[in-house]
Amino acid sequence: MQASKFNRIIYQIYPRSFRDSNGDGNGDLRGIIEKIPYLRSLGVDMVWLSPIYPSPMLDQGYDIADYDGINPLFGSMADWEAMRDALHQAGIGLIMDLVVNHTSVEHPWFRESRASLDNPRRDWYIWRKPAPDGGPPNNWRSYFGGSAWTLDEASGEYYLHLFSVGQPDLNWENPDVRAEIAAMVRRWVERGVDGFRMDVINVLSKTPGLPSVGDPAALAWAGEHFVNGPRIFDYLAELKREALDESLLTVGELSYVDLVSAIRFTEEGGPLDMAFSFEHMDYIGDRFAPADWDMAEFCRIIARWQTGIADRGHAALFFNNHDQPRLLSRIPGADQYRDKAAKMLATLLLTLEGTVFLYQGEEIGMTNSIFADRSHLRDVESLNRWDSEIASGGEAAAHRAINLGSRDHARTPMQWTGGSKAGFTDGTPWIDVNPNYREINVDAAEKDPDSILHYYRSLISLRHSTPALNDGSFVRFAEEMPALFCYRRQSADECIAVLLNLTPEPQPCPAVNGERLIGNYPDGAPDTLSPFEARVIRA
Numbered sequence: 001m002q003a004s005k006f007n008r009i010i011y012q013i014y015p016r017s018f019r020d021s022n023g024d025g026n027g028d029l030r031g032i033i034e035k036i037p038y039l040r041s042l043g044v045d046m047v048w049l050s051p052i053y054p055s056p057m058l059d060q061g062y063d064i065a066d067y068d069g070i071n072p073l074f075g076s077m078a079d080w081e082a083m084r085d086a087l088h089q090a091g092i093g094l095i096m097d098l099v100v101n102h103t104s105v106e107h108p109w110f111r112e113s114r115a116s117l118d119n120p121r122r123d124w125y126i127w128r129k130p131a132p133d134g135g136p137p138n139n140w141r142s143y144f145g146g147s148a149w150t151l152d153e154a155s156g157e158y159y160l161h162l163f164s165v166g167q168p169d170l171n172w173e174n175p176d177v178r179a180e181i182a183a184m185v186r187r188w189v190e191r192g193v194d195g196f197r198m199d200v201i202n203v204l205s206k207t208p209g210l211p212s213v214g215d216p217a218a219l220a221w222a223g224e225h226f227v228n229g230p231r232i233f234d235y236l237a238e239l240k241r242e243a244l245d246e247s248l249l250t251v252g253e254l255s256y257v258d259l260v261s262a263i264r265f266t267e268e269g270g271p272l273d274m275a276f277s278f279e280h281m282d283y284i285g286d287r288f289a290p291a292d293w294d295m296a297e298f299c300r301i302i303a304r305w306q307t308g309i310a311d312r313g314h315a316a317l318f319f320n321n322h323d324q325p326r327l328l329s330r331i332p333g334a335d336q337y338r339d340k341a342a343k344m345l346a347t348l349l350l351t352l353e354g355t356v357f358l359y360q361g362e363e364i365g366m367t368n369s370i371f372a373d374r375s376h377l378r379d380v381e382s383l384n385r386w387d388s389e390i391a392s393g394g395e396a397a398a399h400r401a402i403n404l405g406s407r408d409h410a411r412t413p414m415q416w417t418g419g420s421k422a423g424f425t426d427g428t429p430w431i432d433v434n435p436n437y438r439e440i441n442v443d444a445a446e447k448d449p450d451s452i453l454h455y456y457r458s459l460i461s462l463r464h465s466t467p468a469l470n471d472g473s474f475v476r477f478a479e480e481m482p483a484l485f486c487y488r489r490q491s492a493d494e495c496i497a498v499l500l501n502l503t504p505e506p507q508p509c510p511a512v513n514g515e516r517l518i519g520n521y522p523d524g525a526p527d528t529l530s531p532f533e534a535r536v537i538r539a
C-alpha cells in the first residue's frame with residue numbers, strides 16, 4: 001500500500017550513534033548506507049536524521065556552524081548524496097533536521113554579529129545591554145540550566161541563548177534573517193530532501209521588550225515570553241510560503257505546547273503537517289528529579305490528546321527520541337518483563353492515531369545505560385546538571401539525577417551484534433556502549449522469531465495494511481479499569497480493539513470477541529490479561 005503522507009512510519013536516526021563505517025568511533029553517513037537493508041526490512045517509510053551539519057558539537061550538532069555543509073565527522077556532501085539516493089532506491093524518504101531558532105557561536109553570522117556593535121549582522125542575534133546592576137537583561141533561564149544570557153566582554157552586551165552558551169538565538173524579527181533561512185531551506189529542497197523536522201520551532205518569536213517571566217523556575221512560566229510568541233504564526237506561514245511545498249513532510253517540535261496551540265499549528269491550512277508534543281513525557285516534571293512514572297497518567301494524557309486533536313490537527317507520535325531516557329527503563333515493573341513491556345509499548349504506539357516515529361534501538365528494546373562518573377557523560381545538559389548537583393547535593397545526588405534523566409541514555413551506540421563494541425565501530429566509540437549489548441542486539445533479535453524486533457516488523461506491516469489503524473477514530477473504553485488501557489480504532493467499515501495491561505500483574509479485562517490480529521502472548525483466557533499483555537483484535 002502506498003502510504004499517504006500522514007500514514008508513513010518514520011525512523012529517527014541519531015547519526016553519531018548509529019553505525020560507524022570508518023573506525024573513528026563516530027557513526028557516519030556511510031554507516032547509514034550500510035544499514036539501509038535493515039531499515040527496509042523493518043518496513044519504515046522515511047528516516048529523520050538528527051543534524052549532520054558542520055558543528056563544534058557542543059550540543060551534538062544542534063549547534064550548527066554551516067547550514068549548507070556536512071560535518072566531516074559524518075562524511076562529505078558526496079556521501080550525503082549517495083545516502084539520499086540509496087534511501088530513495090529503497091523507497092525510503094529522507095527528513096532533515098532544521099535547527100533555526102539558534103546557530104552555533106561558530107557560525108560566520110554570529111562571528112560577524114559579535115565582531116562589533118555596528119556590524120551589519122549585529123541585529124541578526126538578540127543583544128541587550130546589562131541590567132542596571134550589571135547582570136543579565138532579564139530573568140529567563142536556559143533550557144540547559146543557568147541564565148539564558150551570556151555577557152560578551154568585548155562589546156559589554158549580553159546575547160540571548162535559550163539553549164547552551166554556544167547556541168545564540170537568531171533574531172527572527174529581522175527580515176533578512178528570515179529571508180536567508182528560507183533560501184537555505186529551498187536549497188535543501190533542491191538537494192532532494194522529502195521533509196523537515198523543525199527543532200523547537202515554536203520559540204522563534206519573543207515578546208517585544210523581552211520582559212522577565214513570573215517565576216523562571218516554574219514550568220508554567222518558563223516559556224511565557226517565547227513559547228508560541230506573538231509573531232510565531234506569521235513567521236511559519238512565511239517560511240511555508242517561501243520555501244516549502246505540499247509534497248514535503250513537516251513535523252515541528254513544539255516546546256511546552258498545550259492541545260489548543262498544537263491544533264493551531266497543525267490544522268488544515270496551518271504552518272505544519274504535524275507536531276511533537278511533550279505532555280506525555282513531561283508530566284513527571286524535571287526529568288532529573290521526576291515524579292514516579294505513572295502508566296495510568298501517561299495513558300490518560302495520550303487519550304486526551306488523541307480525542308482532542310482528532311479531525312482538527314495532526315499528532316506526531318513518539319515514546320523515545322534522542323532527548324529522553326529510554327521509556328522502557330522508566331516503567332515500574334518493566335525490568336522484570338523487558339520483552340513483554342517493550343512489545344506492549346510498541347503495540348500502543350503503532351495503534352494510535354497520528355504519524356508514528358520510532359527511535360533507533362527502540363525496536364530491539366534498548367534500555368538506559370550506566371554512567372560511572374562525569375567523564376562518561378557527553379551531553380551538555382547532563383554535564384551542566386552533574387555540576388550543579390555536585391555543588392548542591394554531592395556525588396550521590398549527581399548520580400541519581402543522571403541515572404534518571406540524562407539524554408545520554410538515548411545516545412549510546414546502536415547495538416548491532418553481541419561482538420566487540422556491539423558491532424557499532426571497530427574503534428573506540430565516542431560514548432560508551434551499553435554493557436547489556438551482549439543480550440540486547442539486532443543479530444540476536446533477528447535469530448529469535450519471538451523477538452521484540454520481529455514484533456515491531458509485524459506491527460508495522462499490520463498498520464500499513466489496516467486502514468482503521470491509520471484513519472479510524474480513537475475511542476477509549478473500560479476507563480474504569482486503571483490498570484488497563486483499552487480503545488477502539490473505528491473506521492467506516494472496520495473496528496480494531498486494543499487491550500493493554502499497563503502493569504506487571506495479571507489483570508481482569510473486558511471480553512472482546514473477534515479475530516486476534518497480534519499480541520505479545522499466545523492466546524490466553526479471554527477475560528484476563530497477563531503482565532504487560534497487549535492484544536489487538538478485529539472486533
Ligand code: TEU
Pocket residue numbers: 059062063099143163199200253255278281282287322323324
Ligand atoms: O530539544 C528541545 C528541548 O528543549 C528538549 O530538551 C525538551 O525540552 C525535552 O526533550 C523535553 O523533555 C531540541 C533538540 O531535540 C535537542 O536535542 C536540542 O538540544 C535542543 O532542541 C536545542 O537545539
